[in-house]
Amino acid sequence: MKVKDTPENTLERLIIYLKVLEALEKKKIDFISSEDLAKNCGVNSAQLRKDLSFVGSLGTKGVGYSVKSLKFSLKNFLGRAQEWNLILGGLSPLGIFLLQDKILQKEGFYFLAAFDTKEENIGKIYNGIIVYNLNQLPQVVNVIKVDIGVITAEENPEIFLEAFINQGIKAILNLSKVPLFVENQEIKIENFSFSMPLTKLSYFLKNSL
Amino acid sequence: MKVKDTPENTLERLIIYLKVLEALEKKKIDFISSEDLAKNCGVNSAQLRKDLSFVGSLGTKGVGYSVKSLKFSLKNFLGRAQEWNLILGGLSPLGIFLLQDKILQKEGFYFLAAFDTKEENIGKIYNGIIVYNLNQLPQVVNVIKVDIGVITAEENPEIFLEAFINQGIKAILNLSKVPLFVENQEIKIENFSFSMPLTKLSYFLKNSL
Numbered sequence: 462m463k464v465k466d467t468p469e470n471t472l473e474r475l476i477i478y479l480k481v482l483e484a485l486e487k488k489k490i491d492f493i494s495s496e497d498l499a500k501n502c503g504v505n506s507a508q509l510r511k512d513l514s515f516v517g518s519l520g521t522k523g524v525g526y527s528v529k530s531l532k533f534s535l536k537n538f539l540g541r542a543q544e545w546n547l548i549l550g551g552l553s554p555l556g557i558f559l560l561q562d563k564i565l566q567k568e569g570f571y572f573l574a575a576f577d578t579k580e581e582n583i584g585k586i587y588n589g590i591i592v593y594n595l596n597q598l599p600q601v602v603n604v605i606k607v608d609i610g611v612i613t614a615e616e617n618p619e620i621f622l623e624a625f626i627n628q629g630i631k632a633i634l635n636l637s638k639v640p641l642f643v644e645n646q647e648i649k650i651e652n653f654s655f656s657m658p659l660t661k662l663s664y665f666l667k668n669s670l
Numbered sequence: 671m672k673v674k675d676t677p678e679n680t681l682e683r684l685i686i687y688l689k690v691l692e693a694l695e696k697k698k699i700d701f702i703s704s705e706d707l708a709k710n711c712g713v714n715s716a717q718l719r720k721d722l723s724f725v726g727s728l729g730t731k732g733v734g735y736s737v738k739s740l741k742f743s744l745k746n747f748l749g750r751a752q753e754w755n756l757i758l759g760g761l762s763p764l765g766i767f768l769l770q771d772k773i774l775q776k777e778g779f780y781f782l783a784a785f786d787t788k789e790e791n792i793g794k795i796y797n798g799i800i801v802y803n804l805n806q807l808p809q810v811v812n813v814i815k816v817d818i819g820v821i822t823a824e825e826n827p828e829i830f831l832e833a834f835i836n837q838g839i840k841a842i843l844n845l846s847k848v849p850l851f852v853e854n855q856e857i858k859i860e861n862f863s864f865s866m867p868l869t870k871l872s873y874f875l876k877n878s879l
Binding site for chain 2: 473661
């Protein structure tokens with residue numbers, strides 16, 4: 462596995478560079494110097510060049526970076542040049558929001574099915590996506606290729622984690638309140654909730670007032 | 671400023687510990703060994719103890735940690751023992767979702783007002799929260815104390831950033847697609863979008879398949 466090669470912090474910055482490049486492309490900017498790109502990305506240019514060396518992308522002296530081609534290299538490096546199939550676990554308000562909103566679809570992440578454990582939710586359809594009973598997961602996984610399981614359950618998120626892992630899903634985005642971990646190195650869980658960045662801010666405010 | 675004392679990675683883990691402790695408290699667990707707590711938090715117990723030394727919380731030999739009191743210490747350390755006032759900038763679907771959902775309120779983060787630039791949105795009310803014109807921000811800030819500005823604009827998020835900073839708001843959660851940065855060290859911006867953790871997963875999948 463090559464995954465360990467790129468340090469986590471570098472990976473996070475590379476994702477930011479990609480987002481900034483997408484914004485620059487929208488503004489019809491074709492070329493950018495490494496100094497200007499670094500400034501837009503909140504780093505210094507030495508850091509930017511060091512990070513981009515992981516991707517193997519080097520700017521041209523005097524011209525800088527081609528926005529389009531650097532964006533392409535980054536997308537490819539980050540696995541974003543292809544589309545990914547998602548399923549959702551737990552029909553919370555956040556879950557319903559994600560099914561209805563096309564925000565993730567635009568970035569290449571497609572929800573194909575949703576799962577819940579409450580009888581009253583089974584059979585509902587959001588944005589064309591059917592809500593199945595969690596115990597139907599094996600049948601659904603038999604028919605469609607699932608890349609990423611997104612957990613949005615408000616209660617007992619671990620039930621969905623277990624079911625997803627049992628069906629061989631190796632990448633999990635956990636948006637529930639409870640952080641989840643597994644010891645199996647072949648499974649990757651990303652834990653996120655809005656209170657994470659907000660708590661970083663509350664810590665900052667408490668200590669800077 | 672003391673803010674620099676705690677490394678970013680430690681801070682992130684402390685926030686995870688807090689969430690795990692809140693979940694344990696809900697399950698009516700009073701005491702937990704550092705080994706078990708570490709396991710629940712996805713770290714080893716040496717790491718846990720090292721991180722908790724920043725908070726000044728030490729478990730009792732043979733008893734472990736009191737869930738309630740460690741939770742209390744962490745909340746206090748992280749600035750989560752108090753409530754914070756938020757305003758929202760940009761009435762996107764995500765913005766409306768956050769105004770309507772009480773998910774943040776339960777964690778002590780209260781939206782008091784929302785701002786937009788589109789005339790048709792001004793005066794709308796979500797969950798009791800009024801949408802003002804962005805140019806009314808100075809008057810609103812005169813009346814209420816704003817701690818954190820949350821940017822959910824789909825277009826031109828930098829307009830909201832500039833307006834928020836001009837009104838002396840020092841903590842910004844940017845949920846727009848475009849990462850934003852400022853050089854002023856007295857202002858803290860947290861950039862987040864769902865595609866950040868999803869891209870970490872796509873990178874993992876691409877390299878482990």
